[in-house]
Amino acid sequence: MRIKAKTSELTKAVSNVGKVISGKSVDLILENILLEVNNKLTLTTTNLEQAMKYSIDVEVEEFGEELKTILPYDILRDIVPKFKGEYVQLDIKEKKATIKEDSGEFTLHTFNPEAFAVIPEVEGIINFTLTFGTLKELIENTIFAAAKKEESRREFKGVYFDIKDEYVNLVATDSTALALNRINEAGLPKTSFIVPWKALDIFIHLSYENETTVKIEIAESNIKFSLPNLSLTSLLINGQFPQYESVIPQDPEFYGKVAKNVLMDALDIIEVFAKKGTGRIIFTFTHGSLIVESSSSDIGQGKKIIPCETNAExxxxxxxxxxxxxxxxxxxxxxxxxxxGPLHPVLVKGVESNDYLYVIMPQKPIE
Incomplete structure (x- = not known):
């Protein structure tokens, strides 16, 4: 079968599906792309936990049977963006594929598509939609708090979606800190599930307009995000997420209020000393000021004093x-x-909004 595709669309497709490939798989077939040709060209990748399909329109120049084949991802990733012509031609046969563009011709060996992992279809028990921009922002404001270490509890290696009372709540924790971001969204079904952080990291690195509609389908053990031309499927994490609402401090006795830009500027400098020392930063709330400091036995000590409205010492x-x-x-x-207190959970949030909350445990002083 011979087809012609826009170079820009093929480049975008390869770039997107490549986000699923880990580069660490012991099964080399998982480092490649499954191509399916019918009325469209569909590229599929998987790492056995997540899978992505991306379809592009093509012009069929020579008909044949519907075809499946596997091509090496790393070669496609490296050569397709270098093509200068508006279109590329793919001549796909059983054991090889020839790619032509302008004056260039490149032949790649193919692999047996039967060896590619089967991607189960998600027949959603629960379905709803959000805009890409809304979902991306929710994820970005929580995913950083999820546990990334392999030895972590499995439920901590994901983001908890808790949809109830006309709110979409996303929560992540590694047991030492917890992030909650939520939006008011009426009319959604009440449900809860845990999505692996790796799947959501793939999602937030996709390139779509904020207004683009994302269809979300949840089945018993997996989830599917559908956007124009693309679908991202992932297994869900089977586990019991902690009762996060009980962790959030209610009506704390002491408080501090400080300008975010001033505080971030101070932390940007003091972090240099923390990285060279204990990895810690000390916050001292006192008499209308916040002292931010850290020290290193190798390079010395850094300290910034910034204005802060506070009743704490x-x-x-x-x-x-x-x-x-x-x-x-x-x-x-x-x-x-x-x-x-010095060893109780500290609540961090904006003064005006409760849509984003962060709870962090202080560390015991080093003796």
Whole structure:
């Protein structure tokens, strides 16, 4: 079968499906792309936990039977973006594929498509839609708090979707910090499930307009996100997510309010000392000020004093990366800290909004 495709569309398709390929698979067939030709050209990749399909329109120049074949992803990734012509021609046969563009001709060996993992169809028990921009923002404001280490509890290696009371709540935690982002969205079915962070990381790196509709289908053990030309499927995590609402401090006795831009500027500098030392940053709330400091036995000590409205007199120690991540995602211009004591969970959020909340455990001082 011989087909002609737009170079730009083929480049976009290869780039998107490549996001699923891990590059670490012991099964080399999972490092490649399944091509299916019928009335469209569909590219499919999988890592056995996630799978992506991307379809593009093509012009059929020589008809044949509907065809499946496997081509090496790394070669397609490296050569297709280098093509200068508007179109490329693919002549796909049983054991080889020839790609032609302008004056170039490139022949690639193909692999047996029967060896490719079967991608189960998701027959959604629950279906709903969100816009791409809304879902992407929800994910970005929570995924950073999910556990990335292999030895972590499986339910911590994902983002918990909790849809109820006309809210879509996304929650992630690694047991030392928790991020919650939510939006008011009436009319959605009440449901809850845990999506692996790897699947959501793939999703947020897709390129779509914010207004694009995303259809979400949830079955018993998997989920499917459908966008124009593309579908992303993932297994769900089978586990019991913690009762996150009980973790969020209610009506903390002490507080601090500080301008976000001023605080982030201070953290940007102090983090340099933390990285060279203990990895910690100390926050000291006192007399209308917040002292942000860290030290290293190798390079010395850094300290910034910034204005802060507070009724607290307390020092708190945080791992630098975790406290910076939590503050960075606050949407308001002013950051609110809810404090109970030096070793109690600290609430971080915007002064004006409760749609984003971050809860972090301070660390015991190093003796």
């Amino acid at each position: 307390v020092s708190l120690q945080f791992y630098a990366e975790k406290i910076i991540d939590g503050i960075e995602h606050v949407k308001d211009d002013t950051v609110f800290f809810g404090i109970q």
